[in-house]
Amino acid sequence: MSATTATLDLSAPTVPLSRIVKVELRKMFDTRSGFWLMTSIAIAALLATIGVILFLPDDNFGFGAFGTAIGVPMAVLLPIIAILAVTGEWSQRTGLVTFTLLPHRTQVITAKVIAAVSVGIAGMLVAFAIGAVGNVVGSSIAGVDIRWDTSLGDLLKIILANVLGLLVGFMLGVLIRNSAGAIVGYFVYSLVLPGIFGFLAATQDWFEKIQPWIDFNFAQTPLFEDAGPSGEQWAQIGVSGVIWLIIPMAIGIWAVLRSEVK
Amino acid sequence: MGQCPSFGQAGAMITVEHLTKTYGGFRAVDDVSFTCRPGAVTGFLGPNGAGKTTTMRVMAGLTPATSGTALVGGVQFRDIPNPGTQVGVLLDASAQHAGRTGREVLTLTAMTMGLPSSRVDEMLDLVSLSQSEAKRRVRNYSLGMRQRLGIAAALIGDPKILILDEPANGLDPAGIHWMRSLLREYANRGGTVLLSSHLLHEIEVIADEIIVIGQGRIVAQGTKAELLQSAGTFVKAGDVSALANALATAGITASPSGEGFSTDAPAEEVGKAAAVAGVALVELRPADGAGLEEMFLELTADTQRENTGTEGAQA
Numbered sequence: 001m002s003a004t005t006a007t008l009d010l011s012a013p014t015v016p017l018s019r020i021v022k023v024e025l026r027k028m029f030d031t032r033s034g035f036w037l038m039t040s041i042a043i044a045a046l047l048a049t050i051g052v053i054l055f056l057p058d059d060n061f062g063f064g065a066f067g068t069a070i071g072v073p074m075a076v077l078l079p080i081i082a083i084l085a086v087t088g089e090w091s092q093r094t095g096l097v098t099f100t101l102l103p104h105r106t107q108v109i110t111a112k113v114i115a116a117v118s119v120g121i122a123g124m125l126v127a128f129a130i131g132a133v134g135n136v137v138g139s140s141i142a143g144v145d146i147r148w149d150t151s152l153g154d155l156l157k158i159i160l161a162n163v164l165g166l167l168v169g170f171m172l173g174v175l176i177r178n179s180a181g182a183i184v185g186y187f188v189y190s191l192v193l194p195g196i197f198g199f200l201a202a203t204q205d206w207f208e209k210i211q212p213w214i215d216f217n218f219a220q221t222p223l224f225e226d227a228g229p230s231g232e233q234w235a236q237i238g239v240s241g242v243i244w245l246i247i248p249m250a251i252g253i254w255a256v257l258r259s260e261v262k
Numbered sequence: 263m264g265q266c267p268s269f270g271q272a273g274a275m276i277t278v279e280h281l282t283k284t285y286g287g288f289r290a291v292d293d294v295s296f297t298c299r300p301g302a303v304t305g306f307l308g309p310n311g312a313g314k315t316t317t318m319r320v321m322a323g324l325t326p327a328t329s330g331t332a333l334v335g336g337v338q339f340r341d342i343p344n345p346g347t348q349v350g351v352l353l354d355a356s357a358q359h360a361g362r363t364g365r366e367v368l369t370l371t372a373m374t375m376g377l378p379s380s381r382v383d384e385m386l387d388l389v390s391l392s393q394s395e396a397k398r399r400v401r402n403y404s405l406g407m408r409q410r411l412g413i414a415a416a417l418i419g420d421p422k423i424l425i426l427d428e429p430a431n432g433l434d435p436a437g438i439h440w441m442r443s444l445l446r447e448y449a450n451r452g453g454t455v456l457l458s459s460h461l462l463h464e465i466e467v468i469a470d471e472i473i474v475i476g477q478g479r480i481v482a483q484g485t486k487a488e489l490l491q492s493a494g495t496f497v498k499a500g501d502v503s504a505l506a507n508a509l510a511t512a513g514i515t516a517s518p519s520g521e522g523f524s525t526d527a528p529a530e531e532v533g534k535a536a537a538v539a540g541v542a543l544v545e546l547r548p549a550d551g552a553g554l555e556e557m558f559l560e561l562t563a564d565t566q567r568e569n570t571g572t573e574g575a576q577a
Binding site for chain 2: 023030
């Protein structure tokens with residue numbers, strides 16, 4: 001510290017977003033639990049791949065089968081990764097330091113979204129790579145032709161669906177700000193809610209008509225079909241996404257900006 | 263940006279004006295005003311739950327004020343660019359991810375501020391955390407080690423202002439001595455320090471200026487010398503009861519303190535009263551801090567009584 005200038009330098013450069021993203025990425029890996037959560041992406045992909053090789057009838061082998069099997073654990077892991085990236089600041093109380101060093105909280109939340117989505121996409125690519133190896137190995141063991149029955153477009157749609165799931169997790173983290181609560185919230189959203197909506201759709205005609213527009217899970221099903229979403233289906237993803245993602249996220253961020261960091 | 267900041271009071275680096283923070287009907291901080299100047303260590307003294315932490319949290323922008331302002335360097339904390347490099351803040355040494363190593367905590371802090379990683383080793387040296395201790399996870403740290411880590415994080419950006427909440431908590435006597443020299447040197451170089459404590463002794467040892475807070479209100483503030491001076495007179499005689507009578511006759515209210523009496527009356531008046539009564543004094547001097555201590559004990563007692571009622575949930 002220089003003794004001559006006791007005043008603060010208010011024209012000093014601010015912290016760039018890219019630096020905060022780097023810090024947030026590092027924070028996702030630098031604890032034992034964080035490290036193993038990340039590693040679990042590869043482990044889960046590997047287990048799913050081995051499962052397909054062991055249990056799928058040989059003539060059904062193809063990259064699509066591996067991609068589908070790998071998608072199941074990813075749909076659980078990625079939202080949890082996103083949730084913990086947010087809630088850790090509250091449950092581990094690191095927010096006290098984070099939000100003191102970076103008082104503009106939207107910047108921190110933005111950096112966390114970027115970091116979580118990057119990890120999600122990278123994780124999906126790693127998982128697909130493991131699935132591809134599984135496809136080659138499995139087909140060779142079974143003695144069948146190696147089939148690449150999934151187009152790049154299909155892969156991108158699966159990645160998009162998983163990123164949307166990750167963002168729902170992130171939203172719940174921001175909104176609930178408690179690890180256990182947000183994870184439970186995610187399972188209610190992804191496991192309980194579709195059942196309730198399905199029952200409503202089966203019994204109420206009016207609900208069946210509007211379900212694709214208000215049920216975010218349901219609206220995303222075309223992402224896993226070869227034909228892909230039609231124009232109307234993309235609109236349904238957008239509209240239900242506003243309800244289940246954009247609005248609650250906005251409320252969550254509003255609350256974070258006003259909340260007291262304890 | 264770039265223009266000279268205007269200060270509430272000439273030269274003040276921290277300016278708190280009429281700060282109030284209420285939680286429902288409870289006033290955690292009640293119309294608090296004070297300033298901290300560069301080159302001095304300002305001690306923020308008060309019992310637990312008096313409002314010290316809330317005041318400091320408002321300063322750091324973590325808690326919104328109900329009314330009033332807390333300016334750091336003439337501006338709101340959130341308007342300080344890259345604040346870690348200008349204001350070092352330690353609010354709770356235990357608020358760290360238990361699974362990170364001490365070194366990792368400092369590395370993240372340095373990265374956020376855009377500092378080279380060499381600063382991490384410099385800070386570990388400064389706060390006497392060894393390399394092997396730095397590799398341990400914070401979960402395995404004693405409170406004293408967490409405090410050292412927190413002080414390292416506060417100092418890593420080479421700030422001009424330090425805001426430290428209970429930094430001596432958990433430090434052993436040698437640690438407190440170390441911190442005292444560290445902060446003294448820092449202030450001598452022109453730095454501004456605000457540190458809180460619920461222990462009078464810590465504040466007396468470290469601070470130049472003292473702000474006493476109780477139940478959200480400031481009850482006394484001034485330089486250490488001023489506060490000790492206003493503490494009144496200590497008087498002692500061989501014949502205790504004769505002295506008590508002499509003081510009573512002269513209309514001086516005094517309370518027993520150790521083997522003598524302490525009183526708010528000036529020394530001259532006390533001396534005259536004793537002389538008139540022909541009581542030989544053994545000691546007659548300004549009470550050294552006893553007044554402050556008594557005031558503080560009173561404050562603590564009051565707060566504790568209150569605690570059982572209105573603010574039991576806060577305790």
